[in-house]
Amino acid sequence: MTSHGKLRREKGSLAEYESQMKDLRAQLTDQIKILDSQVEVKQQQLSDLSEFLRRRGDIESEYARALDKLTERFTHKTKKKEQWGQSVCQVWSVLLTQTRLESREHAALGDTCCNALTQRLTYSTEDTHRLHKRSKEVGIQMQDELLKVTTELQTVSALKTYNQYHTDCLIAEGKLKEAERLEERHTGKSAELGPGQLVGQRRSSVKKMERLMEKVMQETQLKCTKARNDYLLNLAASNAAMNKYYLQDVSTLIDCCDLGFHLSVERVMKCYLASRWRIQKTEEMGLKQLESAVTSLDQSGDRDALLQQHDAAFCLPFRFNYHPHEGDQVKLLAESQVRYELETRFQQLQSRLAAVTLETEEISKTLKATLAALLDNMCDSDSNPSPDVPSSLSHEPPGGGTLPKLTLAKRRANQQETETYYFTVNCTGFSLVGEN
Amino acid sequence: MTSHGKLRREKGSLAEYESQMKDLRAQLTDQIKILDSQVEVKQQQLSDLSEFLRRRGDIESEYARALDKLTERFTHKTKKKEQWGQSVCQVWSVLLTQTRLESREHAALGDTCCNALTQRLTYSTEDTHRLHKRSKEVGIQMQDELLKVTTELQTVSALKTYNQYHTDCLIAEGKLKEAERLEERHTGKSAELGPGQLVGQRRSSVKKMERLMEKVMQETQLKCTKARNDYLLNLAASNAAMNKYYLQDVSTLIDCCDLGFHLSVERVMKCYLASRWRIQKTEEMGLKQLESAVTSLDQSGDRDALLQQHDAAFCLPFRFNYHPHEGDQVKLLAESQVRYELETRFQQLQSRLAAVTLETEEISKTLKATLAALLDNMCDSDSNPSPDVPSSLSHEPPGGGTLPKLTLAKRRANQQETETYYFTVNCTGFSLVGEN
Numbered sequence: 100m101t102s103h104g105k106l107r108r109e110k111g112s113l114a115e116y117e118s119q120m121k122d123l124r125a126q127l128t129d130q131i132k133i134l135d136s137q138v139e140v141k142q143q144q145l146s147d148l149s150e151f152l153r154r155r156g157d158i159e160s161e162y163a164r165a166l167d168k169l170t171e172r173f174t175h176k177t178k179k180k181e182q183w184g185q186s187v188c189q190v191w192s193v194l195l196t197q198t199r200l201e202s203r204e205h206a207a208l209g210d211t212c213c214n215a216l217t218q219r220l221t222y223s224t225e226d227t228h229r230l231h232k233r234s235k236e237v238g239i240q241m242q243d244e245l246l247k248v249t250t251e252l253q254t255v256s257a258l259k260t261y262n263q264y265h266t267d268c269l270i271a272e273g274k275l276k277e278a279e280r281l282e283e284r285h286t287g288k289s290a291e292l293g294p295g296q297l298v299g300q301r302r303s304s305v306k307k308m309e310r311l312m313e314k315v316m317q318e319t320q321l322k323c324t325k326a327r328n329d330y331l332l333n334l335a336a337s338n339a340a341m342n343k344y345y346l347q348d349v350s351t352l353i354d355c356c357d358l359g360f361h362l363s364v365e366r367v368m369k370c371y372l373a374s375r376w377r378i379q380k381t382e383e384m385g386l387k388q389l390e391s392a393v394t395s396l397d398q399s400g401d402r403d404a405l406l407q408q409h410d411a412a413f414c415l416p417f418r419f420n421y422h423p424h425e426g427d428q429v430k431l432l433a434e435s436q437v438r439y440e441l442e443t444r445f446q447q448l449q450s451r452l453a454a455v456t457l458e459t460e461e462i463s464k465t466l467k468a469t470l471a472a473l474l475d476n477m478c479d480s481d482s483n484p485s486p487d488v489p490s491s492l493s494h495e496p497p498g499g500g501t502l503p504k505l506t507l508a509k510r511r512a513n514q515q516e517t518e519t520y521y522f523t524v525n526c527t528g529f530s531l532v533g534e535n
Numbered sequence: 536m537t538s539h540g541k542l543r544r545e546k547g548s549l550a551e552y553e554s555q556m557k558d559l560r561a562q563l564t565d566q567i568k569i570l571d572s573q574v575e576v577k578q579q580q581l582s583d584l585s586e587f588l589r590r591r592g593d594i595e596s597e598y599a600r601a602l603d604k605l606t607e608r609f610t611h612k613t614k615k616k617e618q619w620g621q622s623v624c625q626v627w628s629v630l631l632t633q634t635r636l637e638s639r640e641h642a643a644l645g646d647t648c649c650n651a652l653t654q655r656l657t658y659s660t661e662d663t664h665r666l667h668k669r670s671k672e673v674g675i676q677m678q679d680e681l682l683k684v685t686t687e688l689q690t691v692s693a694l695k696t697y698n699q700y701h702t703d704c705l706i707a708e709g710k711l712k713e714a715e716r717l718e719e720r721h722t723g724k725s726a727e728l729g730p731g732q733l734v735g736q737r738r739s740s741v742k743k744m745e746r747l748m749e750k751v752m753q754e755t756q757l758k759c760t761k762a763r764n765d766y767l768l769n770l771a772a773s774n775a776a777m778n779k780y781y782l783q784d785v786s787t788l789i790d791c792c793d794l795g796f797h798l799s800v801e802r803v804m805k806c807y808l809a810s811r812w813r814i815q816k817t818e819e820m821g822l823k824q825l826e827s828a829v830t831s832l833d834q835s836g837d838r839d840a841l842l843q844q845h846d847a848a849f850c851l852p853f854r855f856n857y858h859p860h861e862g863d864q865v866k867l868l869a870e871s872q873v874r875y876e877l878e879t880r881f882q883q884l885q886s887r888l889a890a891v892t893l894e895t896e897e898i899s900k901t902l903k904a905t906l907a908a909l910l911d912n913m914c915d916s917d918s919n920p921s922p923d924v925p926s927s928l929s930h931e932p933p934g935g936g937t938l939p940k941l942t943l944a945k946r947r948a949n950q951q952e953t954e955t956y957y958f959t960v961n962c963t964g965f966s967l968v969g970e971n
């Protein structure tokens with residue numbers, strides 16, 4: 100039964116070892132499979148990024164072309180046109196200049212995306228493929244090393260040798276015990292029969308046999324110890340190799356596969372970002388210039404410029420001169436009778452002037468209020484969407500769209516009413532002041 | 536000759552007046568013409584701006600559509616794809632999210648340009664047209680007033696009356712002098728002839744005549760003074776009307792024409808700017824997020840995540856266990872003879888380990904340097920255009936393009952050489968450490 104138990108244990112430990120080795124092989128194969136799938140994922144990512152950037156580049160180039168065409172169209176038109184309204188022209192000019200610069204920057208982005216970046220990603224794809232192939236080779240080599248260390252060649256043979264010598268050892272031990280038992284029996288018999296030559300001879304042969312057995316057993320034990328030591332050292336080496344492979348080599352292997360991948364993506368994205376930031380900067384500068392031009396819109400300034408430009412038509416042309424007869428004075432003559440008439444007329448004019456001035460002041464106030472209302476109305480005429488809410492985000496219910504339209508029509512009607520009033524009052528002002 | 540001179544002067548002053556009035560009429564007509572041309576310029580400007588914004592809106596909408604399509608295409612793809620390389624996926628995800636937001640903002644700009652802004656400009660065009668018509672009416676009315684004040688009806692008639700009465704006055708004066716001369720002659724004769732009834736009679740009739748003449752002359756002088764005063768007052772009124780028209784009314788007239796024009800342009804541009812600034816803000820935020828995702832690219836992190844994700848394939852599976860026979864110790868047994876052998880082996884291993892460690896350290900240094908060179912090479916492989924110079928701006932001569940290509944090929948070859956070296960050294964490292 101002891102021999103049976105040993106055999107079972109031996110078989111058990113071999114079976115455990117073999118099952119472990121089977122698992123290990125399966126795991127190593129899985130690892131290579133995962134590396135293979137990883138390289139596919141990476142190449143897909145690179146190809147997606149490349150396609151994305153190429154398409155984005157095309158979109159940017161198309162956008163740039165469209166903006167350029169737009170700018171060209173209006174630049175030619177503006178050059179031919181009579182320059183009126185300096186401040187309005189300035190807004191136009193900045194708008195066109197800014198659009199031209201935008202077009203240029205977007206074209207540069209398009210070019211970068213379509214050429215430099217996709218080229219870089221193509222190289223990166225090649226690199227990834229080649230590095231994967233090489234890494235896989237190295238990986239398989241590493242796995243072979245690991246298997247060599249852990250496989251039967253060393254460990255199993257050490258285990259088997261250990262088991263063999265252990266068995267030998269047990270056999271030798273058994274034989275020694277048998278020899279000792281024999282000797283004891285002979286010693287007992289010889290004590291019964293009394294000492295004799297034959298007994299002495301047999302005894303010495305048993306002793307000899309016993310020593311031989313002891314020597315064999317010691318040798319076997321030594322061999323067994325060595326085998327056990329070898330087995331233990333091999334086990335330690337295998338475990339060390341496993342540790343090294345799993346805790347270091349696998350990471351290194353993946354790092355080799357990934358070599359430069361993140362860096363390439365980073366460089367590509369940084370280049371893309373740099374191009375985008377350039378656009379951002381250009382557009383911000385342009386918008387600020389446009390903002391400043393819009394803030395400088397100046398109705399009075401433009402009116403004065405117009406008056407200066409058409410000086411001949413708008414300057415006060417002359418004074419009506421007094422052509423007196425010789426000896427006539429320029430002053431009014433106010434002799435007795437005439438003086439009375441003049442004084443009466445002066446008083447009439449004064450009271451009329453006072454009335455008109457009062458009326459004019461009233462009208463002036465009304466005019467100012469009307470003008471303010473009119474301008475308010477003009478600027479609110481598009482139902483004034485708040486600039487902080489993009490119009491696409493304010494989803495009106497389909498039926499609700501009619502309400503603002505009505506209000507808008509009403510506003511427009513209001514505006515024209517106010518306008519009519521403004522002009523009527525303004526004309527009254529003109530004619531009142533025109534009379535004398 | 537005196538009468539001739541007077542006539543000439545009178546004719547001269549009338550001619551000057553008439554020429555002035557002719558100039559004035561021409562100038563007033565020019566003014567209306569200029570106002571007409573101004574409204575054309577303004578309407579052209581509004582129509583140009585409207586067309587520009589509509590086209591820009593179309594460009595923005597098209598751009599937004601293209602970006603949206605691009606995002607959709609890759610969003611679907613990415614969702615299906617195996618999630619590998621968390622940090623790389625994060626960059627992808629931010630890139631797509633940002634592009635989607637950009638698309639939305641550009642769509643909003645396109646919508647604003649095509650609808651709200653062009654609508655506003657249409658109203659502005661209507662307003663400009665109507666205001667011009669009304670202003671022109673008011674202008675013509677003002678000009679009529681001016682002409683009424685300055686025209687013959689008042690000034691010329693005053694001048695003519697003045698001249699007439701002045702002539703009458705002179706005639707009356709002449710007659711009076713004649714009468715006085717007559718009286719003097721009669722007085723002289725009667726003194727010669729001595730006093731008589733007839734002489735007394737004639738003398739009293741002459742006196743009577745003289746008084747009559749004097750009265751006529753005084754009346755004529757009074758009329759003349761009144762006419763002169765009227766003439767002077769009319770002149771002053773005309774000049775005042777001219778001043779008022781040229782220095783105030785013309786400005787007011789142009790202001791009425793321009794009413795709300797600058798304000799409308801300003802509102803439209805501010806709305807456009809607000810939409811553009813929103814894009815700017817969104818893009819800046821997006822670029823910052825993308826930048827942060829790119830900065831967070833992490834090869835080691837992704838490797839560790841991969842190891843965790845495929846835990847079953849990469850974790851250390853087991854230790855090889857020691858299966859001792861009953862009573863065997865786990866420790867190495869180092870009895871006398873075995874101990875010597877073990878010690879020898881240990882010493883051999885130690886010296887081997889020292890040599891390998893030294894070698895490994897050397898290799899490790901070489902590896903690090905090689906890796907750095909390799910990564911440098913990988914990232915320089917696209918001849919590294921400086922991110923501050925848009926590639927479209929660096930115009931190479933057509934023949935000069937071959938030089939960078941050659942260098943590029945050389946670089947790529949270099950890279951692969953370095954790579955081969957890196958892998959060879961790395962493998963040596965693996966196998967060296969793998970041996971025991």
